[in-house]
Amino acid sequence: MKHNNQKKNKHYILWIAVFIIYVYLLTKLILFKGSPVDFGIVKVRLMAFLQQPDLIHTRTVNLTPFQEISRDWNSLSLHRPGTAIHLVGNILAFIPLGIFIPVLTGNKLFSGVKVFLLSLLLSLGYEVTQLLTGMGIFDVDDLMLNTLGGLIGYIVFTMAMGLKKVLVGGESHATKKKYNSKESHV
Structure with a gap:
């Protein structure tokens, strides 16, 4: 049992490390x-904004x-691949x-709700940073596309977990453990 927990902890730490890199x-x-x-650079640009808040009007x-999306x-064309990269990217x-x-x-x-909210908040954080620093354009369409991307990732994850359950046999580990513990007492 202890070995299994150590293995889970190592996997969790690996997931966290990959998340930080992401x-x-x-x-x-x-x-x-x-x-x-x-x-x-972000700090310098934020300090410049704080000293001259009217810079917001230049952003x-x-x-x-849907303005930029449409x-x-x-x-969209083969001659302007940047538009597809912007949408899909x-x-x-x-x-x-x-x-x-x-x-x-x-x-x-409520994982789907968490994904929606955290995707929206992370994207909003990037958009507000771009607005305040002038390091990009604040775009509500980016918020929508980024959030959609997070939800698509969640759907892919959910489908993969469903497929895993089908391939493994359909029972969750908790159900198997509960069932096996009852057998050992009989």
Whole structure:
């Protein structure tokens, strides 16, 4: 029993490590556009904003839902691959989050709600940081696409767990353990 718990703890620590790497890479992609991560730049830009809050008026903002999505959708072509990358990339970037959340918090009853809320909040954090620092554009469509990506990840995770149960035999470990403990007392 002790060996099994140690194995579970090692797997959990591995999941946490991979999650930290994922968030680092996501931050590098969203805030730093693939350049090296330098939180000193974020600090300098935030301090500049705090000293001159009117800078907020110089930032590009999209608060109209589906404005950028429909523009990108309508301009999809082989000659403009950036539009497809923007649409699909915002979704793909958050799919892993939809897998990490139920794994790290336990696949419980409200995991879908947790994934929705945490995907939305993480995306909002990135968007607000872009707004305040000027390191990108605050875009409500990015919030929607990122959150959709998290939900797709959760659906993929849920389907994989359902498939695992079918392939393994359909019983959960808790049910097997309870059943086996009854047998040993008979």
